[in-house]
Amino acid sequence: MSLQDNVAIVTGASAGIGEATARALAREGANVALAARRRERLEEIADDIEATSDVETLVVPTDVRDEAEVEAMVETTVETFGRLDVLVNNAGLGVGGDVAETTSEEYRLMMETNVDGVFFATQAAVPHLRETEGNLVFVGSFAGQYPRPANPIYAATKWWVRGFAHSVEGQIGPDGIGVSVVNPTEVRTEFASESGETFEERFEPGEVTEPEEIAEAIAFAASQDNSTVHEIDLYRRDKFAEW
Template sequence: MKTWLITGCSSGFEQRLALAAAQRGNRVVATARDVKSIEEMARPFDGRMITLPLDVTDAAAAKAAVAKAVETFGGFDVLVNNAGYGLFGAIEEATSEAYRPMFEVNVFGLIETTRAALPVLRRSGGTIVNMSSGAGIAGSGGAGYYNAAKFAVEGISEALAGELKPFGIRVLIVEPGPFRTDFLGRSITMAANEMPEYAASSRRHYRETNNGNQAGDPDKAVAVILQAVDADDAPLHLPLGPAAHAIAERKLASFRSDIDAWRHISIVTDFDHS
């Protein structure tokens, strides 16, 4: 029986993941900044799910949630870092008052929760699931700050994978494309300073035209995540959906093209040996 500690369970993938894990008999510690928003979801599971308040940007709160998970279930073997939100707008349009809090949640919150959880996971082994995005694979105009946050998640996760392998801890980076969750409805903020110069690339109308129309089925995505957590051969990177796979393929092709085009020039940079 697995025990899960999941952040950001008030909506989206992680609410579905928490429910799916509990429904198959696992134990779940579901957390959210506003714990009242998730209390009802725990009632059907006869103590197999508990709900806790957790502001991931608060290191003390992260430690308290981990301690409560240990007190209740003796520990956990799956940590899911999901809490976060997006910021859309051109780089020049957004102010520090908009983008710094987004990094606090998406990047530093993930770090604080992971650091709090690692002493437990080093004893038990297990899996860290870090929710990235297709936006963490390749940058695109109008999503630069969100790209940067998810690129940071990717880098941290890849480093963790190497650091934690000796302890029997795996890292899974989940990179969803567009799925029909309420991410575009409630988890996106827009840069307040709308500049006409960036009207074509700032994603001003992306939310209105795509929210509720995404092709991806979140329940199918959750089933894949569960399968990957259970698998002995789970990958480090897990793009979800055809759009995410297309982003990855384009990025690989573009990166390879850049490397090959300038290889004969850029590779000759070592000291000469005479």
């Protein structure tokens, strides 16, 4: 299990789980394409990765809601590095909450990011992953496995992600592609809760899962040569005490 000289794309790489994943993959020897909308932040992260790891990076500003931009993200990566071994579908967001109060704009934003963006990236990457017998990793959620009364629409997008990922796994697994889903609960990032405050603001260090913990699980899944890590759940230890 090694990522040495592999090429990986990480969406949502400008912060949180995505940033931590880009760093984790680089530590394992992968050249990394960092995709998100914030170019300046991506460039800062890329420069730091190259300064601390013996790998190359590529900054590909991308709005995953835009199919053409996603296609360009994949093609630019392959043109630059000559191959693609790993795609990490991480970009996602959660807005709104109460169904009666969620606006149509908030609904569309979640669907276009969490569903359409995952489809566009997967579709563009699969032909290249077939060539390398690479790994496709989806960042799911606890909310994609259990009801989330505080935000049913967000939960539905994550149920979609898991259903899509495992069905794709059945379709392309025979081609030698590994497909994994990593499901966190609350992670201390700038991801916003239904209350409007971010999880960084809501939780103290060590109180819930840190991005680096999720990144290590993603790196483990992405480094498989012959096997597939079907699904990894990373829940804080007191999660079920709420139920």
